[in-house]
Amino acid sequence: MSTDLTRSAILTAAEQLYAERSFGEVSLRDIVAAAGVNLAAVNYHFGSKDELLAELFLSRATALNRERFAELKAAEAAGGGRTEPRAILRALAGPPIRWCLGADRQRSAAARFMTRASVETVPPIRKIVERDISHLRRFADALRRALPERDEVDIYWGLHFALAMIRQTITDSNRLRKLSGDLCDLDDVDAIIERIVSVAGFALSAQHAPTGQPATVSTRR
Amino acid sequence: MSTDLTRSAILTAAEQLYAERSFGEVSLRDIVAAAGVNLAAVNYHFGSKDELLAELFLSRATALNRERFAELKAAEAAGGGRTEPRAILRALAGPPIRWCLGADRQRSAAARFMTRASVETVPPIRKIVERDISHLRRFADALRRALPERDEVDIYWGLHFALAMIRQTITDSNRLRKLSGDLCDLDDVDAIIERIVSVAGFALSAQHAPTGQPATVSTRR
DNA sequence: GATAGTTTCATACAATAGTTTGAAATGCAA
DNA sequence: TTGCATTTCAAACTATTGTATGAAACTATC
8 A cells, every 4th residue: 555656646637637628528537548547446446436536526625725724824813813804815715826827737737626626516526515615614704703893794795706706717717818818917826816805805895785776777767 | 390399398408407417417318308308309400419508508698698788788878978887797797697596497597507508618518608708898898988097907807707706696606595594695686786796896996906015905095 | 181291209329438357466474 | 485465457347328210100281
């Protein structure tokens, strides 16, 4: 046992392929070919294709959350009793954006895979995602503490929108680049993070229109 | 020919199934079973599975864009020479959110399918999506005209973030509901739209911090 | 009502999927 | 070395996939 080279070769190959193509498009034979191992190795080491996917997802999710929490704790420590909301948002957005748009290719695959997993709900992953929202709860709690006077509803919506912008920026950066005619600089990772943090910060702390007045287009004028 | 009941039965059944499950998880046999038609009917009427998917996507995308453009034109007409940016954003966000979170079940499936299609990039759809960003360009142009003094980059990012929030709200409304302990009211469609419009409006028109200097929310004047 | 054209149907086909198998190869302790 | 457990391998297996086929059922025109 020990290093289990085959195991990790399969994991990284699967991650690489899943980062590019859809789950349904990647077969076990594709994975083992990329990993340079035998077909039966997957079932030997992981039991089944679904279990491979589950373990891969769990491993990467843990790594991502670890990094997020580290930044969150650092921000809370730096802020003393009163943590800045934007620092919390930065801990949420920073790691995945850096992983994905940054220079590090290895992590890019990880982030892309994670994003696909969060979107393309396939049974083995769905179970894990649905069950585990504890990491989000932790960020929600931190934001509540940082903004005690704000309505809880705004906190949750702000968090929701922050996740939205992170995800979209990772998955659809190409469309943005194309649409803007290369005007939007997707290499300046820090600027992107700050932009997301800025908008999410507004979502958290601004007064939003109540139910009554806005009205739909059809009833408008 | 005439009504072609079988054809549309297949289309709506496929839409329904694709709205719930991933593309890879839905087989032709699932579709024809749900539609109550023979297996061979798909190939007879559409040629292949991919062509069915492409036609379905094109049809729904056209319907969604038609509705968006109608609202956009109405907003531009109402605004005279100077269209309100928020009205433009409302034309972008209103239709899909109403389709998906509103009472109409039929359209809910359409919107959910569209969202999956925009995320889960499968070859037959990918080709269409990559080729056609003209509808987005139309919204970008409208926003540029409405905000001539603003930096184009902010326009594109604002549009990008608006799409992000729309998508996330459609796909992950359940998680938001759960995370907030039912505090976030996902039945109040108009309030949701206004919230998205509000935040996207900020993204469009606010000054965002450059790379080096992360600014706080309060620096906005 | 016969006929030509369209649509539906049960069924078969070839390809690919994930999984299993049992033998060969390998690593390691005695 | 021998012996035993682990790991790898080529091959086969079963199920499911999208697609193709040809006969049957239907529709409408003459």
